Amino acid sequence: MTAPAPPVTTGPAGGADQACLVIHGPDRPGIVAAVSALIARHGGNIVTLDQYSDDPEGGEFFQRVVFHRHDLRVAVPAIEADLAETLGPLNQEWRLTDQSTPKRMAILASQSDHCLLDLLWRHRRGELPVSIPMVISNHTNLAEDVRSFGVPFLHIPSQGPDKSEAEARIVEALAGNADFVVLARYMQILSSDFLSGVGVPVINIHHSFLPAFIGAAPYRKAKERGVKLIGATSHYVTEDLDEGPIIEQDVVRVTHADSAADLQRRGADVERAVLSRAVLWHAQDRVIRHGNHTIIF
Structure with missing residues:
Protein backbone atom coordinates (compact mmCIF):
# COMPACT_ATOMS: atom_id res chain seq x y z
CA MET A 1 0.00 0.00 0.00
CA GLN A 99 11.41 32.52 7.88
CA SER A 100 15.08 33.19 8.60
CA THR A 101 14.45 32.89 12.36
CA PRO A 102 14.16 29.21 13.37
CA LYS A 103 11.50 28.19 15.87
CA ARG A 104 12.73 26.90 19.24
CA MET A 105 11.75 23.23 19.60
CA ALA A 106 12.01 21.66 23.04
CA ILE A 107 11.80 17.86 23.22
CA LEU A 108 10.35 15.66 25.96
CA ALA A 109 11.38 12.00 25.98
CA SER A 110 11.37 8.96 28.24
CA GLN A 111 13.44 5.81 27.58
CA SER A 112 12.77 5.06 23.90
CA ASP A 113 15.40 6.76 21.77
CA HIS A 114 14.34 6.24 18.15
CA CYS A 115 12.23 9.38 17.66
CA LEU A 116 14.46 11.56 19.81
CA LEU A 117 17.72 10.62 18.10
CA ASP A 118 16.12 10.91 14.66
CA LEU A 119 15.07 14.51 15.37
CA LEU A 120 18.52 15.37 16.75
CA TRP A 121 20.19 13.77 13.72
CA ARG A 122 17.97 15.57 11.22
CA HIS A 123 18.57 18.84 13.04
CA ARG A 124 22.35 18.35 12.90
CA ARG A 125 22.11 17.66 9.16
CA GLY A 126 20.22 20.92 8.64
CA GLU A 127 16.99 19.19 7.65
CA LEU A 128 14.86 20.82 10.36
CA PRO A 129 14.65 24.65 10.50
CA VAL A 130 14.60 24.77 14.30
CA SER A 131 16.85 25.35 17.26
CA ILE A 132 16.74 22.86 20.14
CA PRO A 133 17.17 24.63 23.48
CA MET A 134 16.80 21.47 25.58
CA VAL A 135 15.72 17.88 25.90
CA ILE A 136 13.80 17.03 29.07
CA SER A 137 13.38 13.44 30.25
CA ASN A 138 11.96 11.64 33.24
CA HIS A 139 14.85 9.15 32.92
CA THR A 140 18.63 9.54 32.57
CA ASN A 141 19.52 6.78 30.11
CA LEU A 142 19.50 9.13 27.09
CA ALA A 143 21.57 11.92 28.66
CA GLU A 144 24.91 11.12 27.03
CA ASP A 145 23.35 10.56 23.59
CA VAL A 146 21.62 13.93 23.76
CA ARG A 147 24.70 15.79 24.98
CA SER A 148 26.76 14.28 22.15
CA PHE A 149 24.67 16.44 19.82
CA GLY A 150 25.54 19.54 21.84
CA VAL A 151 22.00 19.85 23.21
CA PRO A 152 21.36 20.49 26.94
CA PHE A 153 19.74 17.57 28.78
CA LEU A 154 17.51 18.13 31.80
CA HIS A 155 16.35 15.28 34.03
CA ILE A 156 13.00 15.86 35.74
CA PRO A 157 11.71 12.69 37.44
CA SER A 158 7.98 12.01 37.28
CA GLN A 159 6.94 9.28 39.69
CA GLY A 160 3.75 8.33 41.45
CA PRO A 161 0.17 9.33 40.65
CA ASP A 162 0.70 13.04 41.36
CA LYS A 163 2.66 14.56 38.44
CA SER A 164 1.98 18.18 39.36
CA GLU A 165 5.44 18.94 40.78
CA ALA A 166 7.23 17.46 37.76
CA GLU A 167 4.92 19.29 35.36
CA ALA A 168 5.50 22.57 37.20
CA ARG A 169 9.26 22.12 36.87
CA ILE A 170 8.95 21.39 33.15
CA VAL A 171 6.75 24.45 32.61
CA GLU A 172 9.31 26.56 34.47
CA ALA A 173 12.17 25.21 32.34
CA LEU A 174 10.26 25.83 29.09
CA ALA A 175 9.04 29.33 29.97
CA GLY A 176 10.40 31.78 27.42
CA ASN A 177 12.63 29.11 25.88
CA ALA A 178 10.37 27.21 23.45
CA ASP A 179 8.03 28.05 20.58
CA PHE A 180 6.69 24.49 20.50
CA VAL A 181 7.24 21.18 22.27
CA VAL A 182 7.64 17.70 20.77
CA LEU A 183 6.83 14.53 22.71
CA ALA A 184 9.36 12.07 21.31
CA ARG A 185 7.73 9.05 22.98
CA TYR A 186 7.39 10.85 26.32
CA MET A 187 5.42 8.24 28.22
CA GLN A 188 3.50 10.52 30.55
CA ILE A 189 -0.06 11.81 30.26
CA LEU A 190 -0.02 15.61 30.36
CA SER A 191 -2.62 17.42 32.42
CA SER A 192 -4.77 20.32 31.25
CA ASP A 193 -2.91 22.52 33.76
CA PHE A 194 0.36 21.65 32.05
CA LEU A 195 -0.98 22.41 28.58
CA SER A 196 -2.35 25.78 29.65
CA GLY A 197 0.82 26.55 31.60
CA VAL A 198 3.25 25.74 28.80
CA GLY A 199 1.31 28.01 26.43
CA VAL A 200 2.80 26.72 23.14
CA PRO A 201 1.76 23.96 20.70
CA VAL A 202 2.65 20.42 21.75
CA ILE A 203 3.13 17.72 19.10
CA ASN A 204 2.90 13.99 19.89
CA ILE A 205 3.66 10.78 18.01
CA HIS A 206 1.33 7.81 18.47
CA HIS A 207 2.06 4.23 17.44
CA SER A 208 -1.05 3.62 15.35
CA PHE A 209 -3.89 5.17 13.43
CA LEU A 210 -5.82 6.78 16.26
CA PRO A 211 -7.56 5.54 18.27
CA ALA A 212 -6.25 1.96 18.37
CA PHE A 213 -4.15 -0.25 20.62
CA ILE A 214 -4.13 2.29 23.43
CA GLY A 215 -1.92 1.60 26.45
CA ALA A 216 1.05 -0.68 27.06
CA ALA A 217 2.52 -3.22 24.61
CA PRO A 218 0.73 -1.94 21.48
CA TYR A 219 2.70 -4.10 19.04
CA ARG A 220 2.02 -7.26 21.03
CA LYS A 221 -1.68 -6.38 20.90
CA ALA A 222 -1.39 -5.75 17.16
CA LYS A 223 0.27 -9.14 16.65
CA GLU A 224 -2.43 -10.88 18.69
CA ARG A 225 -5.10 -9.13 16.61
CA GLY A 226 -3.50 -10.26 13.36
CA VAL A 227 -3.24 -6.81 11.80
CA LYS A 228 -2.12 -6.40 8.19
CA LEU A 229 -1.14 -2.75 8.53
CA ILE A 230 0.71 -0.87 11.23
CA GLY A 231 1.05 2.86 11.27
CA ALA A 232 1.77 6.03 13.20
CA THR A 233 -0.04 9.29 13.81
CA SER A 234 1.40 12.66 14.76
CA HIS A 235 -1.05 15.11 16.26
CA TYR A 236 -1.35 18.20 18.40
CA VAL A 237 -1.94 17.48 22.07
CA THR A 238 -5.19 18.64 23.65
CA GLU A 239 -6.92 17.95 26.95
CA ASP A 240 -8.66 14.97 25.33
CA LEU A 241 -6.14 12.13 25.28
CA ASP A 242 -4.99 11.27 21.75
CA GLU A 243 -7.89 13.23 20.22
CA GLY A 244 -6.03 16.37 19.06
CA PRO A 245 -5.86 17.59 15.44
CA ILE A 246 -3.93 15.15 13.25
CA ILE A 247 -0.90 16.49 11.35
CA GLU A 248 0.44 13.40 9.60
CA GLN A 249 -0.10 9.64 9.34
CA ASP A 250 1.54 6.76 7.50
CA VAL A 251 1.40 2.96 7.33
CA VAL A 252 3.42 -0.11 6.35
CA ARG A 253 2.08 -3.54 5.40
CA VAL A 254 2.88 -6.53 7.62
CA THR A 255 2.06 -10.23 7.46
CA HIS A 256 1.34 -13.16 9.76
CA ALA A 257 5.05 -14.05 9.59
CA ASP A 258 6.12 -10.85 11.34
CA SER A 259 6.77 -11.27 15.07
CA ALA A 260 5.81 -8.68 17.65
CA ALA A 261 9.47 -7.59 17.63
CA ASP A 262 9.32 -7.20 13.84
CA LEU A 263 6.21 -5.06 14.17
CA GLN A 264 7.87 -2.89 16.79
CA ARG A 265 10.98 -2.40 14.65
CA ARG A 266 9.01 -1.53 11.53
CA GLY A 267 6.64 0.60 13.55
CA ALA A 268 9.57 2.60 14.92
CA ASP A 269 10.61 3.41 11.35
CA VAL A 270 7.13 4.74 10.58
CA GLU A 271 7.03 6.73 13.82
CA ARG A 272 10.32 8.45 13.00
CA ALA A 273 9.22 9.39 9.50
CA VAL A 274 5.77 10.62 10.53
CA LEU A 275 7.05 12.71 13.44
CA SER A 276 9.85 14.31 11.43
CA ARG A 277 7.42 15.37 8.71
CA ALA A 278 4.97 16.79 11.23
CA VAL A 279 7.75 18.74 12.94
CA LEU A 280 9.06 20.06 9.62
CA TRP A 281 5.63 21.23 8.46
CA HIS A 282 4.91 22.93 11.78
CA ALA A 283 8.31 24.63 11.73
CA GLN A 284 7.65 25.89 8.19
CA ASP A 285 4.22 27.28 9.15
CA ARG A 286 2.50 24.85 6.79
CA VAL A 287 -0.11 23.70 9.30
CA ILE A 288 -3.34 25.59 9.98
CA ARG A 289 -5.49 24.27 12.82
CA HIS A 290 -9.21 24.50 12.23
CA GLY A 291 -11.43 22.96 14.87
CA ASN A 292 -10.22 19.43 15.43
CA HIS A 293 -8.51 19.01 12.09
CA THR A 294 -5.70 20.60 10.10
CA ILE A 295 -5.01 22.04 6.68
CA ILE A 296 -1.48 21.24 5.48
CA PHE A 297 0.03 23.34 2.69
Whole structure:
Protein backbone atom coordinates (compact mmCIF):
# COMPACT_ATOMS: atom_id res chain seq x y z
CA MET A 1 0.00 0.00 0.00
CA THR A 2 1.38 3.38 -0.98
CA ALA A 3 0.80 6.31 1.37
CA PRO A 4 -0.31 9.66 -0.06
CA ALA A 5 2.55 11.92 -1.06
CA PRO A 6 3.40 14.65 1.46
CA PRO A 7 3.04 18.32 0.54
CA VAL A 8 5.78 19.73 -1.63
CA THR A 9 8.33 21.64 0.44
CA THR A 10 10.78 24.34 -0.52
CA GLY A 11 13.61 23.15 1.69
CA PRO A 12 14.17 22.94 5.39
CA ALA A 13 14.57 26.65 5.99
CA GLY A 14 13.54 29.90 4.41
CA GLY A 15 16.09 32.30 2.98
CA ALA A 16 17.03 35.70 4.28
CA ASP A 17 14.37 38.39 3.93
CA GLN A 18 11.60 35.83 3.40
CA ALA A 19 8.35 36.03 5.33
CA CYS A 20 5.47 33.59 5.63
CA LEU A 21 1.92 34.91 5.91
CA VAL A 22 -0.80 32.50 7.02
CA ILE A 23 -4.46 33.56 6.73
CA HIS A 24 -7.68 31.93 7.88
CA GLY A 25 -11.25 33.17 7.96
CA PRO A 26 -14.62 33.21 6.20
CA ASP A 27 -14.37 32.85 2.44
CA ARG A 28 -15.41 35.81 0.30
CA PRO A 29 -14.36 37.40 -3.00
CA GLY A 30 -11.30 39.60 -3.05
CA ILE A 31 -9.09 38.06 -0.34
CA VAL A 32 -6.35 36.83 -2.68
CA ALA A 33 -6.33 40.12 -4.58
CA ALA A 34 -6.14 42.12 -1.35
CA VAL A 35 -3.24 40.08 0.00
CA SER A 36 -1.31 40.15 -3.29
CA ALA A 37 -1.78 43.90 -3.59
CA LEU A 38 -0.65 44.43 0.00
CA ILE A 39 2.57 42.48 -0.55
CA ALA A 40 3.24 44.35 -3.79
CA ARG A 41 2.81 47.81 -2.29
CA HIS A 42 5.38 46.95 0.37
CA GLY A 43 7.91 45.89 -2.25
CA GLY A 44 7.47 42.16 -1.70
CA ASN A 45 7.74 39.43 -4.32
CA ILE A 46 5.61 36.30 -3.85
CA VAL A 47 7.68 33.09 -3.84
CA THR A 48 4.93 30.53 -3.14
CA LEU A 49 1.18 30.83 -2.64
CA ASP A 50 -1.20 28.07 -1.55
CA GLN A 51 -4.89 28.46 -0.78
CA TYR A 52 -7.95 26.35 -0.02
CA SER A 53 -11.66 26.95 0.52
CA ASP A 54 -13.86 24.23 1.99
CA ASP A 55 -16.90 25.87 0.35
CA PRO A 56 -16.84 28.96 -1.89
CA GLU A 57 -20.30 29.93 -0.62
CA GLY A 58 -20.16 30.48 3.13
CA GLY A 59 -17.14 28.28 3.75
CA GLU A 60 -13.75 28.83 5.36
CA PHE A 61 -10.73 30.21 3.51
CA PHE A 62 -7.10 29.25 4.19
CA GLN A 63 -3.96 30.68 2.62
CA ARG A 64 -0.18 30.47 3.02
CA VAL A 65 2.04 32.93 1.21
CA VAL A 66 5.83 33.09 1.27
CA PHE A 67 7.29 36.32 -0.08
CA HIS A 68 10.66 38.02 -0.32
CA ARG A 69 11.21 41.63 0.67
CA HIS A 70 14.61 43.32 0.88
CA ASP A 71 15.34 44.51 4.44
CA LEU A 72 12.35 42.55 5.68
CA ARG A 73 12.86 43.23 9.38
CA VAL A 74 12.78 46.97 8.78
CA ALA A 75 9.52 46.64 6.84
CA VAL A 76 7.71 44.23 9.20
CA PRO A 77 6.02 46.87 11.44
CA ALA A 78 4.51 48.66 8.43
CA ILE A 79 3.44 45.36 6.85
CA GLU A 80 1.77 44.19 10.07
CA ALA A 81 -0.08 47.49 10.45
CA ASP A 82 -1.32 47.21 6.87
CA LEU A 83 -2.36 43.59 7.41
CA ALA A 84 -4.47 44.57 10.42
CA GLU A 85 -6.12 47.38 8.48
CA THR A 86 -6.66 45.34 5.31
CA LEU A 87 -7.66 41.95 6.70
CA GLY A 88 -9.68 43.18 9.68
CA PRO A 89 -12.68 44.22 7.55
CA LEU A 90 -12.44 40.83 5.78
CA ASN A 91 -12.67 39.01 9.16
CA GLN A 92 -9.42 37.15 8.51
CA GLU A 93 -7.07 35.88 11.22
CA TRP A 94 -3.41 36.10 10.24
CA ARG A 95 0.15 35.56 11.41
CA LEU A 96 3.36 36.79 9.83
CA THR A 97 6.70 35.09 10.55
CA ASP A 98 10.28 35.76 9.51
CA GLN A 99 11.41 32.52 7.88
CA SER A 100 15.08 33.19 8.60
CA THR A 101 14.45 32.89 12.36
CA PRO A 102 14.16 29.21 13.37
CA LYS A 103 11.50 28.19 15.87
CA ARG A 104 12.73 26.90 19.24
CA MET A 105 11.75 23.23 19.60
CA ALA A 106 12.01 21.66 23.04
CA ILE A 107 11.80 17.86 23.22
CA LEU A 108 10.35 15.66 25.96
CA ALA A 109 11.38 12.00 25.98
CA SER A 110 11.37 8.96 28.24
CA GLN A 111 13.44 5.81 27.58
CA SER A 112 12.77 5.06 23.90
CA ASP A 113 15.40 6.76 21.77
CA HIS A 114 14.34 6.24 18.15
CA CYS A 115 12.23 9.38 17.66
CA LEU A 116 14.46 11.56 19.81
CA LEU A 117 17.72 10.62 18.10
CA ASP A 118 16.12 10.91 14.66
CA LEU A 119 15.07 14.51 15.37
CA LEU A 120 18.52 15.37 16.75
CA TRP A 121 20.19 13.77 13.72
CA ARG A 122 17.97 15.57 11.22
CA HIS A 123 18.57 18.84 13.04
CA ARG A 124 22.35 18.35 12.90
CA ARG A 125 22.11 17.66 9.16
CA GLY A 126 20.22 20.92 8.64
CA GLU A 127 16.99 19.19 7.65
CA LEU A 128 14.86 20.82 10.36
CA PRO A 129 14.65 24.65 10.50
CA VAL A 130 14.60 24.77 14.30
CA SER A 131 16.85 25.35 17.26
CA ILE A 132 16.74 22.86 20.14
CA PRO A 133 17.17 24.63 23.48
CA MET A 134 16.80 21.47 25.58
CA VAL A 135 15.72 17.88 25.90
CA ILE A 136 13.80 17.03 29.07
CA SER A 137 13.38 13.44 30.25
CA ASN A 138 11.96 11.64 33.24
CA HIS A 139 14.85 9.15 32.92
CA THR A 140 18.63 9.54 32.57
CA ASN A 141 19.52 6.78 30.11
CA LEU A 142 19.50 9.13 27.09
CA ALA A 143 21.57 11.92 28.66
CA GLU A 144 24.91 11.12 27.03
CA ASP A 145 23.35 10.56 23.59
CA VAL A 146 21.62 13.93 23.76
CA ARG A 147 24.70 15.79 24.98
CA SER A 148 26.76 14.28 22.15
CA PHE A 149 24.67 16.44 19.82
CA GLY A 150 25.54 19.54 21.84
CA VAL A 151 22.00 19.85 23.21
CA PRO A 152 21.36 20.49 26.94
CA PHE A 153 19.74 17.57 28.78
CA LEU A 154 17.51 18.13 31.80
CA HIS A 155 16.35 15.28 34.03
CA ILE A 156 13.00 15.86 35.74
CA PRO A 157 11.71 12.69 37.44
CA SER A 158 7.98 12.01 37.28
CA GLN A 159 6.94 9.28 39.69
CA GLY A 160 3.75 8.33 41.45
CA PRO A 161 0.17 9.33 40.65
CA ASP A 162 0.70 13.04 41.36
CA LYS A 163 2.66 14.56 38.44
CA SER A 164 1.98 18.18 39.36
CA GLU A 165 5.44 18.94 40.78
CA ALA A 166 7.23 17.46 37.76
CA GLU A 167 4.92 19.29 35.36
CA ALA A 168 5.50 22.57 37.20
CA ARG A 169 9.26 22.12 36.87
CA ILE A 170 8.95 21.39 33.15
CA VAL A 171 6.75 24.45 32.61
CA GLU A 172 9.31 26.56 34.47
CA ALA A 173 12.17 25.21 32.34
CA LEU A 174 10.26 25.83 29.09
CA ALA A 175 9.04 29.33 29.97
CA GLY A 176 10.40 31.78 27.42
CA ASN A 177 12.63 29.11 25.88
CA ALA A 178 10.37 27.21 23.45
CA ASP A 179 8.03 28.05 20.58
CA PHE A 180 6.69 24.49 20.50
CA VAL A 181 7.24 21.18 22.27
CA VAL A 182 7.64 17.70 20.77
CA LEU A 183 6.83 14.53 22.71
CA ALA A 184 9.36 12.07 21.31
CA ARG A 185 7.73 9.05 22.98
CA TYR A 186 7.39 10.85 26.32
CA MET A 187 5.42 8.24 28.22
CA GLN A 188 3.50 10.52 30.55
CA ILE A 189 -0.06 11.81 30.26
CA LEU A 190 -0.02 15.61 30.36
CA SER A 191 -2.62 17.42 32.42
CA SER A 192 -4.77 20.32 31.25
CA ASP A 193 -2.91 22.52 33.76
CA PHE A 194 0.36 21.65 32.05
CA LEU A 195 -0.98 22.41 28.58
CA SER A 196 -2.35 25.78 29.65
CA GLY A 197 0.82 26.55 31.60
CA VAL A 198 3.25 25.74 28.80
CA GLY A 199 1.31 28.01 26.43
CA VAL A 200 2.80 26.72 23.14
CA PRO A 201 1.76 23.96 20.70
CA VAL A 202 2.65 20.42 21.75
CA ILE A 203 3.13 17.72 19.10
CA ASN A 204 2.90 13.99 19.89
CA ILE A 205 3.66 10.78 18.01
CA HIS A 206 1.33 7.81 18.47
CA HIS A 207 2.06 4.23 17.44
CA SER A 208 -1.05 3.62 15.35
CA PHE A 209 -3.89 5.17 13.43
CA LEU A 210 -5.82 6.78 16.26
CA PRO A 211 -7.56 5.54 18.27
CA ALA A 212 -6.25 1.96 18.37
CA PHE A 213 -4.15 -0.25 20.62
CA ILE A 214 -4.13 2.29 23.43
CA GLY A 215 -1.92 1.60 26.45
CA ALA A 216 1.05 -0.68 27.06
CA ALA A 217 2.52 -3.22 24.61
CA PRO A 218 0.73 -1.94 21.48
CA TYR A 219 2.70 -4.10 19.04
CA ARG A 220 2.02 -7.26 21.03
CA LYS A 221 -1.68 -6.38 20.90
CA ALA A 222 -1.39 -5.75 17.16
CA LYS A 223 0.27 -9.14 16.65
CA GLU A 224 -2.43 -10.88 18.69
CA ARG A 225 -5.10 -9.13 16.61
CA GLY A 226 -3.50 -10.26 13.36
CA VAL A 227 -3.24 -6.81 11.80
CA LYS A 228 -2.12 -6.40 8.19
CA LEU A 229 -1.14 -2.75 8.53
CA ILE A 230 0.71 -0.87 11.23
CA GLY A 231 1.05 2.86 11.27
CA ALA A 232 1.77 6.03 13.20
CA THR A 233 -0.04 9.29 13.81
CA SER A 234 1.40 12.66 14.76
CA HIS A 235 -1.05 15.11 16.26
CA TYR A 236 -1.35 18.20 18.40
CA VAL A 237 -1.94 17.48 22.07
CA THR A 238 -5.19 18.64 23.65
CA GLU A 239 -6.92 17.95 26.95
CA ASP A 240 -8.66 14.97 25.33
CA LEU A 241 -6.14 12.13 25.28
CA ASP A 242 -4.99 11.27 21.75
CA GLU A 243 -7.89 13.23 20.22
CA GLY A 244 -6.03 16.37 19.06
CA PRO A 245 -5.86 17.59 15.44
CA ILE A 246 -3.93 15.15 13.25
CA ILE A 247 -0.90 16.49 11.35
CA GLU A 248 0.44 13.40 9.60
CA GLN A 249 -0.10 9.64 9.34
CA ASP A 250 1.54 6.76 7.50
CA VAL A 251 1.40 2.96 7.33
CA VAL A 252 3.42 -0.11 6.35
CA ARG A 253 2.08 -3.54 5.40
CA VAL A 254 2.88 -6.53 7.62
CA THR A 255 2.06 -10.23 7.46
CA HIS A 256 1.34 -13.16 9.76
CA ALA A 257 5.05 -14.05 9.59
CA ASP A 258 6.12 -10.85 11.34
CA SER A 259 6.77 -11.27 15.07
CA ALA A 260 5.81 -8.68 17.65
CA ALA A 261 9.47 -7.59 17.63
CA ASP A 262 9.32 -7.20 13.84
CA LEU A 263 6.21 -5.06 14.17
CA GLN A 264 7.87 -2.89 16.79
CA ARG A 265 10.98 -2.40 14.65
CA ARG A 266 9.01 -1.53 11.53
CA GLY A 267 6.64 0.60 13.55
CA ALA A 268 9.57 2.60 14.92
CA ASP A 269 10.61 3.41 11.35
CA VAL A 270 7.13 4.74 10.58
CA GLU A 271 7.03 6.73 13.82
CA ARG A 272 10.32 8.45 13.00
CA ALA A 273 9.22 9.39 9.50
CA VAL A 274 5.77 10.62 10.53
CA LEU A 275 7.05 12.71 13.44
CA SER A 276 9.85 14.31 11.43
CA ARG A 277 7.42 15.37 8.71
CA ALA A 278 4.97 16.79 11.23
CA VAL A 279 7.75 18.74 12.94
CA LEU A 280 9.06 20.06 9.62
CA TRP A 281 5.63 21.23 8.46
CA HIS A 282 4.91 22.93 11.78
CA ALA A 283 8.31 24.63 11.73
CA GLN A 284 7.65 25.89 8.19
CA ASP A 285 4.22 27.28 9.15
CA ARG A 286 2.50 24.85 6.79
CA VAL A 287 -0.11 23.70 9.30
CA ILE A 288 -3.34 25.59 9.98
CA ARG A 289 -5.49 24.27 12.82
CA HIS A 290 -9.21 24.50 12.23
CA GLY A 291 -11.43 22.96 14.87
CA ASN A 292 -10.22 19.43 15.43
CA HIS A 293 -8.51 19.01 12.09
CA THR A 294 -5.70 20.60 10.10
CA ILE A 295 -5.01 22.04 6.68
CA ILE A 296 -1.48 21.24 5.48
CA PHE A 297 0.03 23.34 2.69
